[in-house]
Amino acid sequence: MKTRDNSIACNSCSEPMVLFIDDKSAKCTVCPQVVGVGIDGHFGQTLVTLYPSKITDSGMMLEYGKHKVAEWEFFDRLSVAFGMITETEREERLVTYQEQLERFIESAVAPLRRKWWQVWK
Secondary structure, three states: OEEEEEEEEOOOOOOEEEEEOOOOEEEEOOOOOEEEEEOOEEEEOOOOOOOOOOOOOHHHHHHHHHHHHHHHHHHHHHHHHOOOOOHHHHHHHHHHHHHHHHHHHHHHHHHHOOOHHHHOO
16 A cells, blocks of 8 residues: 655655555655665665764764754654554654754764864963
């Protein structure tokens, strides 16, 4: 069974996804993005690597953390659409994701921020 669901936008180009309910997968209507949700997690076609293997800039590290949270939220919306989790579970996960982002900022982003006087040394 295939449905077009305008409420779930592609996490790559923001266009509507076509959901394949039986396969628990989705395909973008515009770009080649293909993703799926399974019992063991999610899978997908990685279109472009946005971040280098080592990030030394605090702004880029923060952007990366927010990107990962948005990716988790995207797959949770798909999981709700496929009936794998409930809306209540998705909302509980959103709270957890925000807590994880805050811990990430404290542990990974904050140490990269330099004071103005450290720049001149």
